Amino acid sequence: MATIAAPTRMMGAPIKRREDPRLIQGLSHYVDDIKLVGTLHCAFLRSDYAHAVINSIDTSAAKELPGVVTVITADDLGEVGGIPCGAEIPDLKVPDHPPLAVGRVRFVGEPVAAVVATEAYIARDALDLIEVDYEELPAITDLDKAVEADSPLIYDDFGDNIGFTMPLEAGDVDAALAEADHVVSQRFVNQRLIPNAMETRGVLAEYLPGEGTLTVWSSTQVPHILKTQLSLIVNVPEQKVRVIAPEVGGGFGSKLNVYPEEVVVSHLAIQLCKPVKWTEKRTENFTTTIHGRDQVNYVDVAVNNDGTITGIRARILADLGASYQLLTTLIPTLTNLMIVGCYKIPNVQIEMVGVLTNKMATDAYRGAGRPEATYIIERMVDLAASTVGMDPKDIRFKNFPQPAEFPLEIPTGIIYDSGNYQESFNKALDIVDYDALRNQQAQLRQEGRYLGIGISTYAEICGMGPSIAMPAGGWESSTVRVEPTGKITVLTGVSPHGQGQETTFAQMVADEFGVDIDDVIVVHGDTGRQPYGIGTFGSRATAVGGTAMVIAAGEVKEKMAKFAAHILEANPDDLVFADGNILVEGSPDQSVAFAEVALEAHVAKNLPPDTTPGLEATHFFEPSNFTYPFGAHIAVVEVDANTGEIEIQRYVCVDDVGNIINPLLVAGQVHGGIAQGLGQALYEGAVYDESGQLLTGSFMDYAVPKATQVPHFETDHTVTPSPVNPMGVKGVGEAGTIGSTPCMVNAVVDALSPFGVKDIEMPLTPNRVWQAIQDAKG
């Protein structure tokens, strides 16, 4: 076989994105920008109550409004199926999840009826004309109360509000806690967050009765999974369903799903034989697109006087919401897996309880289960340090595994692929000049000023993942085709929505073939064009999808080398691909243009022996393991003890995400990730009142960070390649979010340690910070 080592030109280069020209000129097409002739518009009537019996629904007045085409309720859905729960867990109680409420509503915003009209404004007018007779039931919104024996029930036949209990046990935690010098205990609330991608969801569906084909444009991260599910739910054969994820304006996990609106709009398009469109309002996005986090953690850690942490025990209540979306039940399992973070802790015991409440379902939100785990362990490590009187830096070094120990099996049953936690942490400490900062802190305290230095060293699980661990398979696909003109088309099963793989994937393929990057295009997000794929989530696109592509490109290249060797009368093993040519290594005059070989392979007049025409290969890549990025974040804050206000003075992070394809894009992912993590620490939180009303249902009440609310980030890297894929990449989409939240809280608690403050519940609003100081003062 040809060993065709192309000189690396694009890998590692900070080139600007090829997606951008259309985006910066307003020329791209998100779902709502796609206009089909004769499109009808859909709007959803949603429950105003968190928990109520539906006695009756009267749609007659709405149907009479001029311009209204139809109004449907659950009774009109016929054979349409329910919303799938994608993650089975032993003894999981799975409630029915009809696309429109049947008999009872269980969260505010649950869709009850759908209107279709000739204009979007008329559809919304008609919602006001639908009369629903509700009989309100008690709402269950508090996690601790929901699991009490006398709690009202969300599903009467379940007997309690517990969807599942998932224990995890390794070693002997009871002994560890009994024998340790200290046991540190703490309750944490990891508050509910609302993802808020800037583009809300949207669906446009068109059914052509002659062909029997259903085409659905949806703002989704998983077009292939959506295609399969829609086929099953609305009963159209899968080969006649096409799902297109056009330009997608962010997702952060919130579009990794199969939603009722996708089902209902598709059903309506089939029934009406006309295109039907629904564009989500921001208010709907707040109430009915999945939420994230929402756990209460009761944690005990065993620590000895020398700082060695010997065990961790956690009882975790995870709020699932009122019904399951695709991965609602999977997310808490990731918290279990990552509970020990980047430390060697031999004894682990977790009781994870998934709890049903009258709220929107939780599901994957950037980090998805790992920020919760990282928050637990990084906060507990700081509390343990303070208990034994150690610097939070030293206790971390004390418990890190050594680089030579990787691959490292940890007690929760997973194997960390590679790591050098000391290196990234040392680099971060050097950047901030840690010892000088501690001196400065001591001096300022003399002056009554409260500087805080927060550390978070994290490891996370991504590059998802081996199929054995993934509900819908964890592989990824790619087709690489060299066209007759020598242009290269890459089809990928991943579905980027801001990550920039049109650029990074083109970089890799341009390198592989030694061609100009402008000769490569990357096509994604259309089940009618790509081989079946899994999608973009879990920081997997490059590690898994990129690997599929590189392997497919290698296969095409090998075949192309045979054609070139035939033309040049050379040995394929002696050829190199460079600068748009294929040449004999060491004999640059023995050369043929890349495009000429491409044409020869297609006109096929002079085939090499045993070679078929065409230059195309498809590869389905199954990863052998997850990847495990890691890093160290350090925040420096000053807290005004009189007002509770926090000033972020520095934010430094040294992430190790394996090899880097495009540092510009990696920096962008890290910045955005940290902003979301700091958002949780400082500003964001979904608040439901006792009756189950969402009090934070707009940007007035839910604080997505603004430009003035995030600091300048100082980013750096160490590089520990992953052995799991040939590129040595790990994944960077979620690392910033995972590392940053505990870092910021640790910084503020550190600042207030002279008052004896041990913990403050997120988000750390000035009021909460001030109150924590007052409480600590007594």
Place this chain on the structure above:
Amino acid sequence: MAKKVIHTTINGEAHTHEVEPRMLLVHYIRDVVGLTGSHVGCETSLCGACTVTVNGQAVKSCTMLAVQADGAEITTIEGLAQNGDLHPIQEGFWERHGLQCGFCTPGMIMAAHQLLARNPNPTEDEIRHGLEGNLCRCTGYQHIVEAVQYAAEKMQG
């Protein structure tokens, strides 16, 4: 609902349409005129994705009625590049990786346009305050700040 005739000039092109008095300017621009670069992110004037220029003033077009723009000169993101050349702010966003999903970007660029018109040489702090009315969920804003700095430098020549 009785419709009203309005005349607008958008990106130099004259338009006359009959619209419902309740129609939002952003829906007029997107669904009647057909320029979909201005995005609807919240409909409450909080996210800024719909920012356009109306008679030289940056306006969140989701909280202005189309009939209020009768007779107005409007510039949308589609009108910023001239003769195929990107505006320096657009160039800055591209050069400095000031966008990821791109949804907030048109509004962000239009807001930056007004910011630089008022303050051609802003500090980082002034840029952050100037863009406070525009939300971005992807970038953490740092590259957006750099994009505006790039444009400021370039526009000063």
